[in-house]
Amino acid sequence: MELTLTEFVGLALGGSLALVLFxxxxxxxxxxxxxxxxxxxxVICRLCLHAFENSSHxxxxxxxxxxxxxxRGRRSSLG
Ligand SMILES: [Zn+2]
Numbered sequence: 001m002e003l004t005l006t007e008f009v010g011l012a013l014g015g016s017l018a019l020v021l022f023x024x025x026x027x028x029x030x031x032x033x034x035x036x037x038x039x040x041x042x043v044i045c046r047l048c049l050h051a052f053e054n055s056s057h058x059x060x061x062x063x064x065x066x067x068x069x070x071x072r073g074r075r076s077s078l079g
Pocket of ligand 1: 045046048049063066067
């Protein structure tokens with residue numbers, strides 16, 4: 001199979017475009033995942049509203065400011 005110059009340039013352009021798109025998607029995916037993990041580590045104390053990060057896997061964490069035990073998890077319990 002013979003490639004003409006036009007076909008070669010087209011393939012090279014298409015290939016690099018696909019590579020750039022793939023890299024951008026990958027970077028975006030990892031960035032979003034990192035943010036989600038940082039958000040999952042973030043805990044806000046229910047007593048003093050001190051925000052801190054905790055990477056332990058327990059369901060409760062101790063607030064470093066007031067030593068109150070706070071449940072980690074989604075902050076959907078308003079009211
Ligand atoms: Zn606290």
